[in-house]
Amino acid sequence: MRRGRNQAFMGGAFVFPGGALDESDLNPELAACVAGFSATDAKRLLQENDLPEAVAFGLFMAAIRETFEEAGVLLARNEREGRFNPADSETAARLDACRRELHERRLTLAELAHRENLLFAPDLLIPYAHWITPEIEGRRFDARFFLALLPEGQIPVHDRMELMESRWLDSATALAENAAGRIVLMPPTLKTVEELLGFSDTESLFSAARARRIRTILPNFFRTKDGFGIRLPTDSEYTPATLRQPPRPGESTRIVFEGGIWKSHTV
Numbered sequence: 001m002r003r004g005r006n007q008a009f010m011g012g013a014f015v016f017p018g019g020a021l022d023e024s025d026l027n028p029e030l031a032a033c034v035a036g037f038s039a040t041d042a043k044r045l046l047q048e049n050d051l052p053e054a055v056a057f058g059l060f061m062a063a064i065r066e067t068f069e070e071a072g073v074l075l076a077r078n079e080r081e082g083r084f085n086p087a088d089s090e091t092a093a094r095l096d097a098c099r100r101e102l103h104e105r106r107l108t109l110a111e112l113a114h115r116e117n118l119l120f121a122p123d124l125l126i127p128y129a130h131w132i133t134p135e136i137e138g139r140r141f142d143a144r145f146f147l148a149l150l151p152e153g154q155i156p157v158h159d160r161m162e163l164m165e166s167r168w169l170d171s172a173t174a175l176a177e178n179a180a181g182r183i184v185l186m187p188p189t190l191k192t193v194e195e196l197l198g199f200s201d202t203e204s205l206f207s208a209a210r211a212r213r214i215r216t217i218l219p220n221f222f223r224t225k226d227g228f229g230i231r232l233p234t235d236s237e238y239t240p241a242t243l244r245q246p247p248r249p250g251e252s253t254r255i256v257f258e259g260g261i262w263k264s265h266t267v
Contacts, residue, residue, distance in 0.1 A: 001070065001158045002165040002183070013184040014167075014174075016192075017070040018063070018143065024108040025058040025065060030120070033113035035077070037123045046127050046144065047214045060122035061109060063146050069103045071166070072096075072157040075124045075148060079117040085153035103159065124148050126209045131188045134221040134230060145192060147209055149202060171197035178261065187219070187230055187255040190262050194252060215245055219255075229256030235267055 005012040031039070039053035042060050068074045074095065078084045086095050098115070101107035113120060126147040133140035150156070158166040169177065174193050178185040185193065199205035219230035220238055231238045233245040235253035247253070252264035 001163040001167075004162060004164050007162070010186055013186050013189075015163075015186070015189055016145070017067045017073075017163075019066040019070070020141075021055070021058055021062045022065070022105075024105075024110075025062040026054055027108065027110050028054075029110040030061055030113075031057070033110055033118070033120050034122055035119045037121075042122065046130075048130070057122075059144055060125055060146075061120065063125055063144075064120050064122060065102060065109050067148075068099055070159050070163050072099060072159070073150065073154050074118075075121045075151065076113075076118040077121055079113075079119050084118065084151070087153040099159075103161065124151075126206055127214060128209050128212070129188075129192060130214055130216045132216060132218040134219050136221040143188070145188070147206060149206075179263070181259075181261055185262060187262055188217075190255060190264065191217075191232070191252070194264060218243065224256060224258075227257045229254055229265075237267070 001017060002014050003010050003012060037060075039057035042056035043049075043051055043053045046056050046059065048056065064075050072095075074084070074086065076084050086092050094116070098107060098112050102109070102112065109120065112118065127144060128147050129145040130143070131145070132142050156166060158164065171193050174183070174185065175190075175197065177183040178190065196205065199208065215233065217233060219232055220235075221228065221230055232253050232255070233243055234247045234251065235244075236247075238244045238253075252266050254265040254267055255262055256265055257263075
């Protein structure tokens with residue numbers, strides 16, 4: 001989904017749905033709005049031993065909230081029937097109104113669950129990566145990336161407030177569009193899409209993601225003759241050496257900004 005071009009942070013870039021952890025995502029009431037998933041599960045799946053369980057659980061809820069706010073996709077189940085399909089026009093209209101209320105902070109996830117008799121489904125999310133912005137950046141983020149299947153009967157639609165365009169792209173097409181300068185992929189998105197290119201179907205991707213060791217990625221910023229770039233922890237010149245990660249054959253280790261485009265390099 002493309003961020004508005006006039007936004008100060010990553011304006012015009014194509015990004016995955018997402019956003020900041022909100023205080024409402026930490027509401028203890030949300031524990032009663034899910035089934036078969038606990039804060040302990042959240043912390044274990046994120047593989048972050050130092051993370052408080054309440055925050056781990058909140059990150060899953062934030063992912064559900066932001067995906068609904070920005071893409072109109074709600075990872076939830078009907079409390080009575082189990083299956084949740086908002087395809088009928090009446091339900092869709094109600095949820096569209098709820099989506100706007102959430103976006104404007106006039107509604108919380110807990111209130112949405114009670115209003116629509118829903119149980120949220122954090123078990124449908126698979127943690128995939130953890131990125132932290134280089135220290136040199138003025139605006140920094142500490143972001144977790146998740147995978148999820150699009151629920152049956154739901155159609156993603158960008159919110160037309162923060163996100164002005166949306167496209168379904170397979171990995172090869174997204175990389176080609178970025179290389180041609182027709183879309184802008186920022187380094188974390190670019191690197192993630194490159195990794196997804198190695199999987200031919202969601203089953204193999206999700207299986208690998210569940211077995212994956214999630215290592216925090218805190219890139220090094222560096223300057224080049226004509227611009228700048230970042231070194232990833234698998235790069236031979238990454239510092240400090242204590243945070244360096246084993247190289248992964250065939251994968252890029254640097255992402256450099258050249259000619260107005262982020263490009264991957266291997267050193």
